Amino acid sequence: MASKTYEIGGVQARIANLLESYGLGVLFAANVFGAGSVYILADTGANFAFALLWVLPLAFLIDIALHDMSARLAVSREPLTDYIVDRLPGPSGQLVIISMAVMSAFWSIANYAIAGAALAWLVPGLDNVIIGILLASGVGIALVELRVYERIEGAIAAMVITVFASYGLLLIGLDIPVGDVVAGLVPALESDVGYLTAIIALLGTTVYWPNFFIQSSIGPTKEWSDVNTYRRDNAAGIITTLTIGAFVMIVSAITLTEGPTTLTGPGEPLAALLGSGALYIFLFAALLASFSSATGTLFGAGYMVPQAFGHHTRFGDTKFRATVVALIIFSAVAAFWLLANTGLTPVRMAIIMPAINGLIALPITVLALIGAVNRYRDVSRAENIAFGLVALVLLLGSITTADSLATTISGWL
Template identity: 85%
Template structure:
C-alpha cells in the first residue's frame, strides 16, 4: 500500500510540475485550437490544397516574437492594457481597450454557435441550435462563476489535442504529394478574394491576440521572474497547435473536395478511415474545443476591461468574472441574432470571425506590444528590427486583405 501511495504521489507531482511548466501554453493552445481553427484549416486545405501551408511557419515566427514581448511585460509586472491606456490621450485608450475586448467576443459568438450546432447534431431529439447555444453558454457561465474552469481546461485541451492529433496518424496511410507540400511552404499572394480571406483568417486564428493581453497580466499568478520560463512554455504550446494545424490542413487537402465547409466536414476523413463512430468523436472534440476556446478567449477581456477602468485585477476575481460572464451572455445573444437575421451559419461564423480579428485587433495589439516593451524593457536594436518586421507583415497583410474580407462578409450576410 505504501508503494502504491508513493507511485500515485509521484504521478501527481509529475502532473503538477508539467502544469506549472507548460500550463500557460496549454491554456493558449486551447484558446487557439477552437472552432475557428478547425474549420478554417479544413476549409483552406479543401479549397486551396497545400497552397497556404506557408502561412503556418509565418504564424509561428510571429507568435514567438509577440509572446516574447508579452512575456517581458509579465516579468516586469506591466500589463499591456496599462500601457495603452497611459499612452493614448484622454479616454481614447480606455475606449480602445473596451472596443477590443468586445471584438474578442466575436470568437465566442462563433464558438458558441458551433457548440450549439454540435450539441444539436449529437443529442437525439434536441435538433435546435439555439437551445444548444443556450446550454453551452450556460455551462460557461456556471464554470466561471464557480471558479472551476481553470481546473478542467487542461483536461479539455488534452482531449481536444489528442483527437485532432489523430490527423497526424492519418498521414501515414495517405498518399501525400511531397513535392506539392514543399511548394506550399513557399510564400505567395494572389488577387483572388477567397485566397486573401483565407490568409487573414489563418493568421487571425493562429496568432491569437487575446493571449498576449492574458500573458502580460499573468505575472502575479505565475510568479515567474525569468522570461525564459515563459519562452519555454510558449514555444511548446505554439509548436503543438501549429503542428496539429498542419496535419489537419494536409489531410483535408488530400481527402476533402472543394466547396462550402459543413459542420461534419473536417471529421469525414476520420470517419472514412476509422468508421462512423469517429465522426461522433470528432464532433465531441469540436464541441469541447469550441467551449474551451469561447470561454478561455474571454479571459483576455476579463483582464482588459477592469484594467482599462483603473482596477487591479487577478485571474478569477469578482471584476474578472463579471466581465467574462457578461461577454458570454452577450456572445450567446449575438449568436442567436446572427443566425436568425443573416445568412451566417455556425461554420461561416467560425471562418469569418477570426479573420475580422486578424484584420483589425491583431495589428493594434502588435503596435501596443512594441511600444510597451520599449518603455518598460531593455530592447536591443536587432530585436526592434525583428519586432518592426512583424508589425510590417501584419499591417501589409491587413491592407491587402481588407477588401477581400469585406466582399466575403457581404456575400455571406
C-alpha cells in the same frame, strides 16, 4: 501538509508539475485551436490544397516574437492594457480596450454557434441549435466559476489532447504527397478574393491577440520572474497549435473536395477510415474545442476591462469573472441574432470572426506591444528591427486583404 501521492512523486504530482511548467502554453493552444480553427484550416485545405501551408511557419515566427514581448511585460508586471490606457488621451484608451474586448467576443460567438450546432447534431431529439448554444454557453459560465487556475488548465489540457488525438487518427493510412507539401511552404500571393481572405483568416486564428493580453497580465498568478520560463512554455503551446493546424490542413487537402465546408465536413475523412461513428468523435472534439476556445479567449477581456478602469485584477477574481460571464452572455445572444437575421451559418461565423480580428485587433495589439516593451524594458536595435518587421507584415496583410474580406462578408450576409 502535502499528500503522500505528491511526496512520492506519483502520477498526480507529475501531471501537476507538467501543467505548472506548460499549462499556460496549453491554455494558449486551446484558445487558438478552437472549433473556428478546425473549420478555417479544413476550408483552406479543401479549397487551396497545400498552397497556404506557408502561412503556418510565418504565424510561428510572428507568434514567437509577440509572445516574447508580452512575456517581458509579464515579468515586469506591466499589463499591456495599462500601457494603452496611459498612452492614449482621455477616455480614448478605455474605449479602445472595451472595443477590443467586444471584438474578442467574436471568437466566442463563432465557437458557441459551432458548439450549439454540434450539440444539436450529437444529442438525439435536440435538433435545435439555439438550445445547443444556450447549453454550451452555460457550460462556459461553469468553467469560469471553477475559479481555480490550475483546474482550468487541467480541463483545457484534456480538451486539447482530445482534439489532437482525433486528428492524429486522420493521418493513419494517408498517402501524403511530400513534394506538394514542400511546395506549399513557399510563400506566394494571389489576387483571388478567397485566397486573400483565407490568409487573413489563418493569421487571425493562429496569431491570437487575446493571448498577449493574458500573458502580460498573468505575472501575479504564475509568479514567474524569468522570461526564459515563459519562452519555454510559449514555444510548447505554439508548436502544439501549429502542428495540429498542419495536420488538419494536410488531411483536408488530401481528402476533402473543393467547395463550402459543412459542419461535419472536416470529420468525413475520419469517418471514411474508421466508419460513420467517427463523425461523433469529430463533433465531440469540435464541441470540446469550442468550450475551451470560447471561454479561454475571453480571459483576455477578463483582464482588459477591469484594468482599463484602474483595477489590478487577478485571474478569477470577482471583476474578472463578471467580465467574462457578461461577454459569454453577449456572445450567446449575438449568435442567436446572427443565425436568425443573416445568412451566416455557424461554419461561416467560424471563418469570418477570426479574420475580422486578424484585420483590425491584431495589428493594434502588435503596435501596442512594441511601444510597451520599449517603455518598460531594454530592447536592442536588432530586436526592434525584428519586432518592426512583424508589425509591417501584419499591417501589409491587413491592407491587402481588407477589400477581399469585406467582399466575402457582404456575399455571406
